[in-house]
Amino acid sequence: MIKKLLHFTMAVLFVGISLWACSENCGGEPEKGAIKQMTDQVAKDLVHQIRSPINKARAVKEREEDRLNDWEDTAEESSRID
Numbered sequence: 001m002i003k004k005l006l007h008f009t010m011a012v013l014f015v016g017i018s019l020w021a022c023s024e025n026c027g028g029e030p031e032k033g034a035i036k037q038m039t040d041q042v043a044k045d046l047v048h049q050i051r052s053p054i055n056k057a058r059a060v061k062e063r064e065e066d067r068l069n070d071w072e073d074t075a076e077e078s079s080r081i082d
Helices: 002-026 034-081
Strands: none
């Protein structure tokens, strides 16, 4: 009887420790390796280098459109006065 109780206790402990060990690694996100981190950084730098001139061009285009609209408004006002 004592031998069966000892075996049962050992089995319960083994199963409990096994479940506990598996639950530690399942939920977390694995760490990125050095190569993956460097690749991600290079990708971010390239995206920034590509987007920066595009954003600047858009800003210049918007300023030019605003300037042209101001000219048109001024031309309309001056034609009304004449």
